[in-house]
Amino acid sequence: MRGARTLETFLRDFGRDHQRRRGPNREGTRVRVGVDVGGTHLRVEAFDDDWKSVERLKIRVRDDMSPAGVAGQIKSALEGFSGIESLGVGLAGQMSADGSMVYNAPNLGWRNVAFKAELSTLLGLGSDRLAVVNDLNAVLWGEYVAGAAKGATDVLAAWVGSGVGGAIIADGRLVIGAGGKAGELGHVKVVVGGRRCGCGQDGCVEAYAGGVHLEKQVYALAAEHGLPGFEDPNAIDLALVDSQYRDVAVWTELWEKNTSYLALAIANALTVLNPSLLLLGGGVLENLENFRDLTLRKVVPLVLDAAREDLRIAFGELGDGAGTLGAAALSLQP
Ligand SMILES: [Zn+2]
Structure with missing residues (x-):
């Protein structure tokens, strides 16, 4: 568990270990891609088998934040990415356990949207290679796989x-x-x-x-x-x-x-x-x-x-x- 410590040492050391990673760009690698749909930006990042970042993109979102609008922006953002093995999309909201239905995404104004199916159709990506997840669950899972919660x-x-x-x-x-x-x-x-x-x-x-x-x-x-x-x-x-x-x-x-x-x-x-x-x-x-x-x-x-x-x-x-x-x-x- 890197970064874990007692309360006292945590307070003393706070701020020393924030870091960002940037991996090498390797052509032809099969990648898993993650998308973070924020209120102002869409972040797209591709990872190799070892969870090294091989490509990263941050774009300002357009006005149309309807489900179709966001799906279209994700499709456009992915045009420069090749060898996509699977795609995960995180957004702030409550959704069904399998991610098929977004019940409520207040920042986007969505209610009961079958976003996963819409995105799957638009991208031509099978639903078994596509996940729609709560953004904070994605953050915790990311830290668990390769960050402060590892182990x-x-x-x-x-x-x-x-x-x-x-x-x-x-x-x-x-x-x-x-x-x-x-x-x-x-x-x-x-x-x-x-x-x-x-x-x-x-x-x-x-x-x-x-x-x-x-x-x-x-x-x-x-x-x-x-x-x-x-x-x-x-x-x-x-x-x-x-x-x-x-x-x-x-x-x-x-x-x-x-x-x-x-x-x-x-x-x-x-x-x-x-x-x-x-x-x-x-x-x-x-x-x-x-x-x-x-x-x-x-x-x-x-x-x-x-x-x-x-x-x-x-x-x-x-x-x-x-x-x-x-x-x-x-x-x-x-
Ligand atoms: Zn409340």
Whole structure:
């Protein structure tokens, strides 16, 4: 398990081991290709048998993000790639366990879309060589195959960015759940009858600790208390709040409260799952130093003692490459 360590050494060493890989370009190699469909960019990356990156492409998405529009953009992006053995596509959303149906992809505005069949037809690629997967499952699988989670058979991934996401590996297998929706860490309830979440329910941890909701809370509190620098709701600087956390009582209270909720959600998941690795990522945890450290210092005491003994903590190592690698690797799963 490269990159795994105790909490203290993790906090001390944070930031030293982020890295990116770029393999040699080998002509004629059979490749597995992963696609990460983001809100602004489409990332496409081809890997050889050893999961070395042999070709990588990042293109800005076009306006048409309908299923047909995205399928068309993937087809165009793949034109320069040859020898494709299999293709995995990761996107943010909830989907059926076999990936055939995307139930809900809020960022794309999709509901109940049979995207895999549409893509299979358009590309002329058999469905046995094609996978459509949740993007965070792809990230965790990528880190498991070739990154920070390599060698760990039981992993909880907690990603805190604009939202809060989770993914689980248990006994060396990705945990999908009966309906494909396992690992929804962001919608674990931490306050009964609490803040309204984007999922439509109340009191989810994402409604407190997700970046979008942090910005909303900061904006409202700054207005209420007359704190300068946060007048534009579309340009809330969370790093500024993080830097003022000890000096401004309003921010101290907000950070203490929200990191407690986040720690509670993560710790309870750790108690239930007993993983050997807590894998972390996402802009809020990577960029907001005080928020991250507060969260992690609160997580450990909340985990059942017996489940804490084997626990190590690491950040993802592969950056953007984790999602494409994981999607490509999942395309080979039966
Ligand atoms: Zn929710």
